[in-house]
């Protein structure tokens with residue numbers, strides 16, 4: 001049986017990808033909610049959708065099958081039947097803060113009156129208090145902040161499908177994410193893997209599920225080849241989660257090396273893929289801001305230890321040498337975002353100039369606004385497909401963040 005998931009590199013010809021078309025969730029909030037929702041501005045929805053459709057068309061024009069998260073989630077619920085729908089809704093309500101009580105009951109009745117697609121869309125865009133006509137009476141309800149508009153917060157980061165799950169080999173990680181604003185997102189991925197006919201009972205290996213306290217996000221998980229991964233030690237991914245997934249990958253998969261790369265823990269560089277992406281057999285984008293004196297950065301090369309379940313860690317700081325060794329390459333081209341100019345690099349990194357999506361070796365999709373980095377990529381021999389980016393970039397994610405590869409050809 002061929003696996004519905006197959007990703008053995010960052011650069012193999014992309015065949016199938018998972019996207020989420022931005023919906024009302026990306027404008028269903030006020031400026032004071034922005035920091036908590038991990039947004040820096042409120043995008044203009046019609047233009048964001050136009051830009052996203054352009055992105056999806058660019059992928060389709062290159063022969064890539066585009067799947068949509070919101071559609072797969074509803075189809076998974078259709079396939080799962082009443083009990084699966086009910087369990088999903090209960091879990092979603094519990095994780096939204098309502099395991100029991102009159103608000104739970106009112107929300108359940110409201111969402112339960114919808115068909116699966118409408119219910120999924122509604123949960124994604126958030127439920128405001130004024131949508132439901134009822135007077136709360138119990139203790140849970142009395143504890144609500146009265147002037148807060150929402151019962152269930154919108155999930156504006158859903159269009160960054162890269163993060164709640166990550167396909168690795170013939171399996172995936174379904175992630176326990178760092179901030180409350182994103183933690184419910186991976187419930188959609190879980191329901192899809194468990195119940196969508198395309199994935200359920202097809203031998204998909206879950207390397208690590210969402211039932212953990214330690215944190216990992218897909219923007220930090222890079223599959224360099226069929227035995228080497230790079231994982232960011234970042235604002236979003238903790239060292240213990242990396243060691244946990246490394247053990248599982250070494251035990252049941254074809255992977256034998258995980259390179260943990262420590263990056264600054266801040267909002268602009270929240271994931272490894274905001275500062276470092278693989279774009280060809282021997283080419284990477286790198287934001288110069290992550291490299292210290294002499295181009296050094298903390299890395300740990302993790303390999304299986306002597307006894308089963310043990311890990312061996314080697315600390316090194318020369319990124320280029322570490323990558324050359326792990327990938328068995330004589331040389332490497334690390335292309336600096338913004339050409340290395342500190343102002344341009346800072347500005348273009350902020351708008352995801354390092355966040356390239358490779359759709360084949362040496363062929364990348366990037367935001368058109370990062371024109372200095374894009375020209376430089378072309379000078380280094382890459383084929384660059386630019387997509388429009390005024391509104392989408394306000395969520396702090398680029399083409400790699402907005403895509404979750406499901407199937408790639410082997411390199």
Ligand SMILES: NC(=[NH2+])NCCC[C@H](N)C(=O)O
Nearest residue numbers: 038160219271395396397401
């Ligand atoms: N893979 C990525 N770099 N994703 C970017 C996610 C951006 C999103 N606003 C967040 O903070 O979570």
